[in-house]
Amino acid sequence: MISTTAKTTSALRARPFLGAASVVALFTALWMALVWSPPDAAMGNVVRILYVHVANAWLAYLAFIVVFVASVAYLWTKRPVFDAIAVSSAEIGVLFTGLTLVLGSIWAEPTWGVWWSWEPRVITTAVMFAMYVGYLLIRNLSDDLERRATRAAILGIVLVVDVPIVHLSVTWMNALHQLPSVLRPDLAPTLDPSMLAALIAMTIAFTFLYAYLMTARVDIERRRQARIMAARA
Amino acid sequence: MTLRHIRIIAAREALAERGQPDGLVSAVTFIATLILVESLAVGPLAASQPAVAAALFWIAMAFAAIIVTSRSFERELEDDALGAVLALPGGRDAIYGGKVVALAALLALVAAVGGGLSLVLLSLDVALPGHLLTVAAAGVLSLPPVMVLFVALALRLRSRGTLVPILVLPVLVPQLVAATNGTAAAMSGDTAGALGWAGLLVAFALVYSVLGLTIVPAALE
Numbered sequence: 136m137i138s139t140t141a142k143t144t145s146a147l148r149a150r151p152f153l154g155a156a157s158v159v160a161l162f163t164a165l166w167m168a169l170v171w172s173p174p175d176a177a178m179g180n181v182v183r184i185l186y187v188h189v190a191n192a193w194l195a196y197l198a199f200i201v202v203f204v205a206s207v208a209y210l211w212t213k214r215p216v217f218d219a220i221a222v223s224s225a226e227i228g229v230l231f232t233g234l235t236l237v238l239g240s241i242w243a244e245p246t247w248g249v250w251w252s253w254e255p256r257v258i259t260t261a262v263m264f265a266m267y268v269g270y271l272l273i274r275n276l277s278d279d280l281e282r283r284a285t286r287a288a289i290l291g292i293v294l295v296v297d298v299p300i301v302h303l304s305v306t307w308m309n310a311l312h313q314l315p316s317v318l319r320p321d322l323a324p325t326l327d328p329s330m331l332a333a334l335i336a337m338t339i340a341f342t343f344l345y346a347y348l349m350t351a352r353v354d355i356e357r358r359r360q361a362r363i364m365a366a367r368a
Numbered sequence: 369m370t371l372r373h374i375r376i377i378a379a380r381e382a383l384a385e386r387g388q389p390d391g392l393v394s395a396v397t398f399i400a401t402l403i404l405v406e407s408l409a410v411g412p413l414a415a416s417q418p419a420v421a422a423a424l425f426w427i428a429m430a431f432a433a434i435i436v437t438s439r440s441f442e443r444e445l446e447d448d449a450l451g452a453v454l455a456l457p458g459g460r461d462a463i464y465g466g467k468v469v470a471l472a473a474l475l476a477l478v479a480a481v482g483g484g485l486s487l488v489l490l491s492l493d494v495a496l497p498g499h500l501l502t503v504a505a506a507g508v509l510s511l512p513p514v515m516v517l518f519v520a521l522a523l524r525l526r527s528r529g530t531l532v533p534i535l536v537l538p539v540l541v542p543q544l545v546a547a548t549n550g551t552a553a554a555m556s557g558d559t560a561g562a563l564g565w566a567g568l569l570v571a572f573a574l575v576y577s578v579l580g581l582t583i584v585p586a587a588l589e
Contacts, residue, residue, distance in 0.1 A: 273525065276527060288586075292583055296539075
């Protein structure tokens with residue numbers, strides 16, 4: 136039998152601060168990306184899309200790794216809070232994976248001359264998107280809290296296999312997509328320092344945004360769990 | 369769980385399939401129909417290109433594997449025998465292992481029929497028959513560990529018939545790419561390519577088998 140209660144946690148108390156930090160960090164990162172960093176020698180100002188595109192992709196990776204960790208924790212402890220964390224992170228991950236694909240497409244049109252290219256990074260990202268849509272779908276097809284959480288946790292563990300495949304696909308196969316510029320095996324980023332700084336600032340801002348969205352979404356899910364349990368009692 | 373337990377479950381699956389071979393018959397009929405329809409749709413000339421023929425075959429195999437695996441579990445649901453299966457010695461991981469072994473054997477039969485049909489209907493030339501068999505065996509081994517895992521997950525869900533392909537096909541993309549490229553390499557005489565892709569398929573089979581044995585006991589209800 137699953138048991139849950141919605142209560143104020145330190146994460147909830149931190150939410151206003153996370154929101155404020157997200158706004159400040161996003162404005163700073165946008166200024167760095169749009170004004171402070173130079174245009175690219177080959178791409179010109181189109182390169183500025185990449186600051187948001189890469190930060191979105193980072194957030195998608197982070198969200199799905201959190202789904203994996205929360206899923207393991209749920210199967211280990213059977214505590215519903217981990218299921219709430221997993222579903223919240225999966226929803227945010229799906230949203231940001233979708234945005235990564237859209238932004239990548241907007242960037243690809245002026246750079247590659249096509250909105251969509253059948254190349255490994257794009258395809259594996261689209262597949263990852265479809266997988267986690269399936270994850271959300273399987274959750275909605277069961278009314279039993281505990282069974283749903285167990286199924287979702289198993290799926291959350293299995294699906295994480297695609298995250299390294301997405302990241303390493305460009306090194307495994309000949310691809311149009313550029314090779315990793317920051318998360319490289321030799322830990323030596325290949326970007327211009329000012330571009331790297333803008334990218335890091337945007338990534339930090341998106342990470343704050345993720346933390347803010349997570350606290351809000353986990354709170355909603357915990358309340359929903361509590362309502363279902365109260366109705367069942 | 370021991371190998372003996374896995375063997376018992378696998379033998380039980382084989383006996384059930386022999387007594388009521390609707391899963392195997394459906395899958396064989398399905399793969400033959402799909403290969404015919406796909407080849408007609410793209411045209412026999414295009415379909416006889418090694419890469420196209422290989423892709424058509426492995427896509428058909430993926431769907432046939434969904435049919436065989438779903439049927440294996442549905443038979444137990446229809447007969448209300450799942451509780452008894454879960455009570456068999458060896459635990460739930462033995463059920464997973466046994467089903468994977470039995471389904472690999474069934475899929476080998478399906479692949480033999482589908483592959484033979486492709487070779488004859490499309491007049492395909494195979495430069496490296498031994499390598500083709502190796503890739504086919506590796507491809508067949510790579511499917512059941514994923515299939516059993518996902519069918520078990522969706523077992524008691526409504527709309528599971530729709531849900532299983534939605535969940536499984538994206539996960540199978542690397543295996544389908546590897547099997548297609550490996551098959552095309554064996555057909556066109558690329559020894560290193562065929563063996564490389566076969567190795568990748570075996571690696572996928574091992575990774576998903578370990579994953580399944582570890583977590584599928586929690587999924588079987």
